[in-house]
Amino acid sequence: MKIFISSARKGLEVERDNLDGLIRALGHTPVRFEDFSAQSTPSREACLRAVESADVCLFLLGPYYGHVFPETAQSATHDEWVAAQAAGKPRVVYRKQGVTFEDAQHAFTRIVEAYATGVFRDSFHTTPELMTKVAQKVRELESAGSPLAFAKLTEQPALHWASDDTAHGSASSEDAMLELSALPLDFVGYSARELSQLAASLVDRIRATRMVRGDVALSPTSSEDYVAVAIPASRPRSWDTPQTGELVESRLYKTGQLSVRATLPRDGLGSILDPDALSQQIADLLRFSGALNIVQVDRIVVAASVSTTVTTSIDSFDPRQSRRSAQPMGFGRSDRALRTEPDESVTLAALGAGAAEVATHLAQALIVQASR
Structure with missing residues (x-):
């Protein structure tokens, strides 16, 4: 599976770096903007293409909303959330506890939590706790059959x-x-x-x-x-x-x-x-x-x-x-x-x-x- 990791890096540096190694150890491919090489396409387009090609999108909600781009009036993570939702991608969401969210991140979190369909919500306090929960979720996704069932x-x-x-x-x-x-x-x-x-x-x-x-x-x-x-x-x-x-x-x-x-x-x-x-x-x-x-x-x-x-x-x-x-x-x-x-x-x-x-x-x- 290709697992796209989406979040602002600030405030989640350790978690993002550890997830990269965890997903590789589980035999899957992590996709992060940090690993993108030089490309001729705009950065936003490259990220949204990566969302579309991913099998699962993993969202981390930390204290910071991220840079607001004038082209979209929202952050990259917000853009990626909309793209993943529109493409029907499975979205796994983890919210960091024990930190103070800035106002824009509070507003974005309300949007994420308003979407009940197909979203796995969870929270974590420490990086080891997050790693354990993500590993369990990846194994669930591995064993899951087709999401469609006809009657x-x-x-x-x-x-x-x-x-x-x-x-x-x-x-x-x-x-x-x-x-x-x-x-x-x-x-x-x-x-x-x-x-x-x-x-x-x-x-x-x-x-x-x-x-x-x-x-x-x-x-x-x-x-x-x-x-x-x-x-x-x-x-x-x-x-x-x-x-x-x-x-x-x-x-x-x-x-x-x-x-x-x-x-x-x-x-x-x-x-x-x-x-x-x-x-x-x-x-x-x-x-x-x-x-x-x-x-x-x-x-x-x-x-x-x-x-x-x-x-x-x-x-x-x-x-x-x-x-x-x-x-x-x-x-x-x-x-x-x-x-x-x-x-x-x-x-x-x-x-x-x-x-x-x-x-x-x-x-x-x-x-x-x-x-x-």
Whole structure:
């Protein structure tokens, strides 16, 4: 395993250096910024790439928050926390006791402790105590099986589809839309008060994922059945400029169902249902849903839908240039929608560490429907 060690170095020098030797002694690979060699990429990019390539991210919370970078208005550790969460990485957190935290570190600790999904929390007083606990946790991770577990459904879940509504959000009517939904099982739903409280925090939750630029205006809306935040799609430089798929809405229903919508990749000849790009886009939306930290029950039902347009085609998307020809599937959004029919529930890991595996199943089901 590659284990990324994230913390401010100040106040945790001894712990960081000892963890390096411990992880190597256990037969795994520690990844620390101290060990990075000269690279042509910016330091922040190198660290975030290391987070993405790691199997586990180990966070130490000591007295100091660390240098605040003007580009992100937060510390490197904070950046790495957001990146690990968005990528669905297992996160192991240890907080040092008996030290005084500065104000910024207190604020960051509250953020870390607010995220209950997939995070192992613990504390330590001394370096030997930390080494013992980390060694035990690494052995647990070694013996752990797949975080995903599927179970057959006894009845079809009642899913809501935003594409059935007359309003289609902030995307252009020329865009084919991908919709992903996560419905918690054995959940009583939200009261009007609870839904209102979640509505007030939904914009901040979306911002915290870093999937939306800070200068993009978000538009919250609500009804009796759901609250939603619309995200405006960017405009291309010209009509034939290729565009990757973009997140355009996050919607939370009173039933507890969380749905997110995004445009499919497109170029001058229309929207593209690319089997490889679709799987990756669904995985990203699953991780985004998990990063919102709203759905927290043990088992969920996940489903996906694609609402097509008359110019949608099954093809390969090239972000560098538009296609010269295309073979549209030949039906419009109102005529037919591709939808998966869930017959299994899955553990909450589908919104994190298991996102890629679940996304592969969903994408294959949609492509098979489209090919017919």
